[in-house]
Amino acid sequence: MFSNSWNNILDWFRDRSERSKLVRSFNESARNSYINGIAPTLLKCKISKGERSYKHQFSNWLNTGFRIQAFTGRTLTKEEIIHIGEVILNDDFLTRKLVVLGWDTLEIHGDKGTYGCRWQLKDYIPLPNYKLE
Amino acid sequence: MNDTVVQHSLRIIENLKSHTSEGADNFNIWLWIAIAEFVIIVLLILFKMINVKPSKMQLEKEEAINKEVDFSNIINSSFNSTELYKVLIGKCHPDKFATDPYLNAIADKLFQEITQNKTNVKRLEEIKKEAKDKLKINF
Numbered sequence: 001m002f003s004n005s006w007n008n009i010l011d012w013f014r015d016r017s018e019r020s021k022l023v024r025s026f027n028e029s030a031r032n033s034y035i036n037g038i039a040p041t042l043l044k045c046k047i048s049k050g051e052r053s054y055k056h057q058f059s060n061w062l063n064t065g066f067r068i069q070a071f072t073g074r075t076l077t078k079e080e081i082i083h084i085g086e087v088i089l090n091d092d093f094l095t096r097k098l099v100v101l102g103w104d105t106l107e108i109h110g111d112k113g114t115y116g117c118r119w120q121l122k123d124y125i126p127l128p129n130y131k132l133e
Numbered sequence: 134m135n136d137t138v139v140q141h142s143l144r145i146i147e148n149l150k151s152h153t154s155e156g157a158d159n160f161n162i163w164l165w166i167a168i169a170e171f172v173i174i175v176l177l178i179l180f181k182m183i184n185v186k187p188s189k190m191q192l193e194k195e196e197a198i199n200k201e202v203d204f205s206n207i208i209n210s211s212f213n214s215t216e217l218y219k220v221l222i223g224k225c226h227p228d229k230f231a232t233d234p235y236l237n238a239i240a241d242k243l244f245q246e247i248t249q250n251k252t253n254v255k256r257l258e259e260i261k262k263e264a265k266d267k268l269k270i271n272f
Contacts, residue, residue: 080212
């Protein structure tokens with residue numbers, strides 16, 4: 001019982017650190033791409049509340065949303081927002097990493113906040129039915 | 134009178150001293166027993182932690198976390214993959230090489246890879262290079 005609780009505490013801290021690292025890496029790459037002219041819009045990601053109904057077995061207790069927002073540069077069209085979502089969801093490594101680190105919702109928003117898209121991550125990665133130990 | 138009071142006080146102090154020294158010995162023994170128990174509990178916990186086998190869920194989690202993600206490719210693909218994809222499917226379609234079965238087979242394989250990697254600019258660039266070498270396409 002003690003070892004399980006101790007491992008859970010360690011996992012919680014490690015997951016928090018990995019989540020922050022992922023967000024930082026994404027934002028750094030997005031910034032560099034915008035500065036170098038590869039991306040016409042500056043994207044920024046952050047952890048959001050998420051959608052409770054999208055929960056899966058790896059989901060965090062709170063804040064399960066991975067939100068990407070366009071900040072500056074030209075406005076993104078709806079098709080572009082959907083395309084960004086497709087690019088992320090087609091990358092198996094990234095989607096798997098998002099799922100195991102506790103995220104269950106992918107959200108992409110334009111800079112004006114008028115519209116955005118949301119995806120349920122577990123639809124894109126098959127999750128086996130693990131018994132909770 | 135003062136002497137008897139002083140002697141009496143000294144006797145009390147001596148008695149107190151002897152009582153506290155006995156108590157101090159007892160206290161030391163219990164302290165060592167408590168320390169030993171604490172060390173045994175910590176060792177048992179550590180031993181159990183070392184011998185716990187990770188579950189399948191933990192192994193999958195570990196594997197996913199250790200994989201590096203190429204974010205620069207993802208950002209690049211988000212804005213530049215559609216254009217490159219359209220150029221490649223236009224130039225590498227197998228029907229353009231219908232007369233030559235060898236080139237047709239290569240174009241077919243490349244076309245499948247292009248459709249599978251529609252949103253991956255890095256891989257599309259590699260396919261473009263391959264198409265340039267094998268199919269002699271001028272982009």
